[in-house]
Amino acid sequence: MREITVLNIDRVACDGRGMCAELLPELIDLDEWGYPIVRGAEIPPHLMEHARRAVEVCPVLAFRLFNDPSAASKVNPRPNSRPVRR
Numbered sequence: 001m002r003e004i005t006v007l008n009i010d011r012v013a014c015d016g017r018g019m020c021a022e023l024l025p026e027l028i029d030l031d032e033w034g035y036p037i038v039r040g041a042e043i044p045p046h047l048m049e050h051a052r053r054a055v056e057v058c059p060v061l062a063f064r065l066f067n068d069p070s071a072a073s074k075v076n077p078r079p080n081s082r083p084v085r086r
């Protein structure tokens with residue numbers, strides 16, 4: 001069974017600096033205020049390294065990766081469970 005990793009952005013924490021969009025332009029656009037718009041939450045294997053880098057550079061820890069897609073869709077802005085940090 002193939003492992004699926006999805007991204008989730010904490011929209012309350014995000015400050016809209018757009019670094020994630022620079023690292024993952026294949027999956028993320030920016031709106032007119034500079035906040036990310038996710039085009040595809042599932043991370044293709046060839047983009048995993050870029051996604052991990054986006055997690056590392058997000059200044060407010062708003063960019064997160066989850067191995068369980070159902071967990072990512074249930075996340076509140078301030079989750080009690082910790083996201084996957086690779």
Ligand code: SF4
Binds near residue numbers: 013015035060
């Ligand atoms: S890098 Fe983090 S704070 Fe910046 S736009 Fe992306 S999610 Fe928001």
